[in-house]
Amino acid sequence: TDLHTMGQHDFPELKNDRLLKAAKGEAVDKIPVWIMRQAGRYLPEFREFRSKHDFFKICQTPELACEITLQPIDRFPELDASIIFSDILVIPQALGMTVEMRPGVGPVLPEPLVSPEDLARLKFPVDVSKELSYVMEAITLTRHKLRGRVPLIGFSGAPWTLMGYMIEGGGSKTMSKSKKWLYEHPAESKKLLSILTSVVSDYLVGQAKAGAQLLQVFESNAEYLGPELFNEFALPCIRDISEKVKRELGDDKVPMTIFAKGAHYSLEELAQSGYEVVGIDWTVDPSLARLKVGSNVTLQGNLDPCALYADNEQLAQRTHQMVDKFGKQRYIANLGHGIYPDMDPAKVEVFLKAIHSH
Numbered sequence: 576t577d578l579h580t581m582g583q584h585d586f587p588e589l590k591n592d593r594l595l596k597a598a599k600g601e602a603v604d605k606i607p608v609w610i611m612r613q614a615g616r617y618l619p620e621f622r623e624f625r626s627k628h629d630f631f632k633i634c635q636t637p638e639l640a641c642e643i644t645l646q647p648i649d650r651f652p653e654l655d656a657s658i659i660f661s662d663i664l665v666i667p668q669a670l671g672m673t674v675e676m677r678p679g680v681g682p683v684l685p686e687p688l689v690s691p692e693d694l695a696r697l698k699f700p701v702d703v704s705k706e707l708s709y710v711m712e713a714i715t716l717t718r719h720k721l722r723g724r725v726p727l728i729g730f731s732g733a734p735w736t737l738m739g740y741m742i743e744g745g746g747s748k749t750m751s752k753s754k755k756w757l758y759e760h761p762a763e764s765k766k767l768l769s770i771l772t773s774v775v776s777d778y779l780v781g782q783a784k785a786g787a788q789l790l791q792v793f794e795s796n797a798e799y800l801g802p803e804l805f806n807e808f809a810l811p812c813i814r815d816i817s818e819k820v821k822r823e824l825g826d827d828k829v830p831m832t833i834f835a836k837g838a839h840y841s842l843e844e845l846a847q848s849g850y851e852v853v854g855i856d857w858t859v860d861p862s863l864a865r866l867k868v869g870s871n872v873t874l875q876g877n878l879d880p881c882a883l884y885a886d887n888e889q890l891a892q893r894t895h896q897m898v899d900k901f902g903k904q905r906y907i908a909n910l911g912h913g914i915y916p917d918m919d920p921a922k923v924e925v926f927l928k929a930i931h932s933h
């Protein structure tokens with residue numbers, strides 16, 4: 576099949592629209608639920624598949640990315656959404672940086688940005704529809720293969736989080752090298768952030784045009800900033816992205832989610848940054864979050880992922896307590912961060928059923 580010419584307007588009809596309804600603030604029959612990192616190493620079928628294929632090879636091959644995206648959907652009929660299998664680090668790759676996925680270590684960028692002169696190494700502007708066409712093709716293919724069972728979420732890392740990986744060369748306990756840039760080279764940091772804002776915006780627009788029905792922006796490294804650095808460096812990019820994406824999509828806009836992990840200090844601002852949904856991590860009390868964001872956005876979250884280590888009864892009870900605090904309106908259930916590789920898929924089922932039976 577020629578994926579480029581696959582019709583974008585003849586997708587199978589959506590049979591489960593709870594997620595989209597909740598995102599738009601409409602009433603739902605049951606609370607929609609999905610799980611961050613729902614396709615991944617906690618699933619034996621993923622580990623089996625992964626032993627045969629390189630991580631980024633899977634991301635770059637639409638048929639393989641589609642197959643992995645569908646694994647949790649086939650296994651858990653209670654899931655109300657799928658999320659395209661990819662990684663936030665495809666953006667540094669599109670900018671010309673090498674990213675390797677090392678087993679047991681995670682992502683490694685062997686040639687990180689060290690000083691502002693290194694910005695010249697980035698290949699910018701980027702033609703995202705060309706460099707990341709494989710993601711768009713994976714999305715279009717997956718929309719067909721889902722057969723309308725659940726909506727498909729597209730995603731991107733947010734600029735500050737991507738900047739962190741590009742400077743640290745991988746994950747970091749402190750983000751001190753990238754925070755050093757913010758203090759030592761604020762103008763050059765803003766230059767890098769604006770490059771990323773532009774690429775991320777184009778990338779999200781491309782995903783929606785390819786068939787993504789909701790777009791989530793992961794600001795996973797917000798927890799390293801406080802309100803001052805976040806408001807000066809990260810938040811303006813987050814705002815620009817929602818504005819650009821919505822402007823470019825026009826009548827074809829899709830709901831958007833901002834998940835800024837650890838940004839409890841900025842919930843009021845995030846609620847006004849142009850996103851329909853604000854994701855919260857498990858350190859935030861749901862009732863307090865609702866007070867802070869007001870009634871015009873949908874909240875998403877936020878069970879402590881480690882609650883999946885509890886026995887079934889305790890897990891169901893804690894899940895019900897969480898739902899009681901969020902309420903049924905303008906709410907999408909999820910964990911407060913991604914599921915961990917050593918978690919038991921059976922617990923996922925307990926969690927999903929506890930949400931739907933509430």
Ligand code: 1CP
Nearest residue numbers: 611612613614615616658660661662663681746793795913
């Ligand atoms: O179903 C899904 O959600 C899978 C798709 C997905 C997503 C949404 C993957 C696959 N990665 C991501 C996003 C992502 N990647 C984020 C944002 C979400 C979050 O905060 O968890 C981040 C920070 C990354 C970067 C990344 N990629 C890490 C974290 C490293 C660190 O220490 O900071 C890791 C471990 C990866 C690898 C990765 N990405 C995805 C999978 C399944 C894996 C495991 C790799 C493997 O199979 O070896």
